[in-house]
Amino acid sequence: MENTVVVGFLGSLIAGLLTAVGALPVLLGKTPERAFRDLALGFAAGVMLAASFFSLIIPALDAAEVYYAGGAMPAAIICISILIGMGAIALLNERLPHEHFQQGREGPEGAALRRVWLFVFAIAIHNFPEGLAVGVGFGANGVSGGMPLAIGIGLQNMPEGLAVAIALMGEGYSKWRSWSIAALTGLIEPIGGLFGASVVSVSQVLLPWGLAFSAGAMLYVISHEIIPESHRCGHQQKATFGLAMGLVIMLFLDVWLGV
Numbered sequence: 001m002e003n004t005v006v007v008g009f010l011g012s013l014i015a016g017l018l019t020a021v022g023a024l025p026v027l028l029g030k031t032p033e034r035a036f037r038d039l040a041l042g043f044a045a046g047v048m049l050a051a052s053f054f055s056l057i058i059p060a061l062d063a064a065e066v067y068y069a070g071g072a073m074p075a076a077i078i079c080i081s082i083l084i085g086m087g088a089i090a091l092l093n094e095r096l097p098h099e100h101f102q103q104g105r106e107g108p109e110g111a112a113l114r115r116v117w118l119f120v121f122a123i124a125i126h127n128f129p130e131g132l133a134v135g136v137g138f139g140a141n142g143v144s145g146g147m148p149l150a151i152g153i154g155l156q157n158m159p160e161g162l163a164v165a166i167a168l169m170g171e172g173y174s175k176w177r178s179w180s181i182a183a184l185t186g187l188i189e190p191i192g193g194l195f196g197a198s199v200v201s202v203s204q205v206l207l208p209w210g211l212a213f214s215a216g217a218m219l220y221v222i223s224h225e226i227i228p229e230s231h232r233c234g235h236q237q238k239a240t241f242g243l244a245m246g247l248v249i250m251l252f253l254d255v256w257l258g259v
Contacts, residue, residue, distance in 0.1 A: 005197045008138030011146050012131040012193020015154035019127075019186030022158025023165035023179045034233050037166065040159030041230035042239035045222050046246025047156035048130070052215040052222075054254045055149050056133060057082070059140065060211035067205050078212045085216025089129060093224065127185060129217030130157070131192025136210045139197035152250040157186060 057078065064074035130153045138146030161182045168178035200210045230239035 004139055004142060005194065007143065008135040008146060008197025009190055009194045011138050011150040012134040012153075012196075013187075013190035015134055015150045015157060015193075016127065016131060016186035016189030017183075018154040019157040019161035019164075019189075020179070020183030022161035023182040025162060026165040026169060026175050026179050026182075029175070035235045035238050037159070037162070038230040038233060038235040039238040039242040040162065041226055042242025043246035044156035044159050044242075045226040045230065045239075046243035046248075047152045047250045048218045048222050048226070048246075049243070050247045050250035050254065051133060051149055051152050052218045054251055055137060055152070056211045056215035056218075060208040060215070063140070063204075063211065064208035067208065074208070077208055081209045081212030082216035082219070085129070085213035085218075086220040087216075088213070089217045089220040090224075093220075127157075127188040128192040129214060129221060131189030132196040133192075133214035133218060134189070135193030135196030135198075136200050136207075136214050137196075138193075139200035140207050140211060148250075148254040148256075151253055153189075155249070156246060157189075161186065 060078050060081070061074055064077050068074055068077060134146055134149045134153055137149040140146075164185060165178040165182040168181055169175065173181070196210060196214065200207050227239070227243075230236075230242070
């Protein structure tokens with residue numbers, strides 16, 4: 001059990017650190033065009049969408065059939081858990097003061113908070129369920145269950161890190177400071193990973209709930225944050241292409257590494 005939790009933590013930590021890797025181009029003075037950024041965000045959405053279903057919801061249904069009675073009960077548990085996961089992130093989105101890159105400030109007024117920390121809160125809302133998903137994957141099925149998620153989430157963290165760093169540079173922050181803040185946002189993920197791996201390792205009965213909760217949290221982020229952001233500037237075709245590529249790559253990784 002302890003080894004599983006440690007591996008879950010390390011897996012989510014590595015995935016989170018790839019946020020810093022993705023932000024490295026800002027240190028080279030290269031700022032990608034908005035079209036490329038939207039394609040990258042679409043890729044991130046595709047990875048998360050595939051992970052939600054193939055790495056979380058389907059295994060959650062299988063686990064629910066093992067630990068709970070047959071009939072409608074397994075499906076009901078998964079549906080409820082997905083809605084709870086979406087509701088939890090929606091509540092955080094509503095209660096925590098934060099700011100979107102284009103929409104402006106949302107949530108309670110936080111006049112004393114500097115604008116950069118509003119961005120950090122927003123990214124924390126995104127990254128926690130991702131780390132949670134990776135941790136639950138490792139806690140549930142060890143390396144075979146967590147590795148595809150860790151790789152997939154790590155891949156989609158790279159364009160997210162780049163988007164954060166570029167947005168901060170646009171607000172007047174230096175290259176190094178923008179990169180540093182983007183890198184720090186990725187460290188939210190191992191916190192979620194440690195929590196997810198610990199919970200499902202303690203009680204396997206909670207496994208279907210944890211998997212589906214993580215999926216619901218990720219689905220909320222996809223629908224409420226990433227897809228609208230990638231479509232805002234008229235690059236829907238590129239964003240949709242990125243989503244398709246992210247989805248099939250994550251599906252491939254899940255089948256290949258999850259065997």
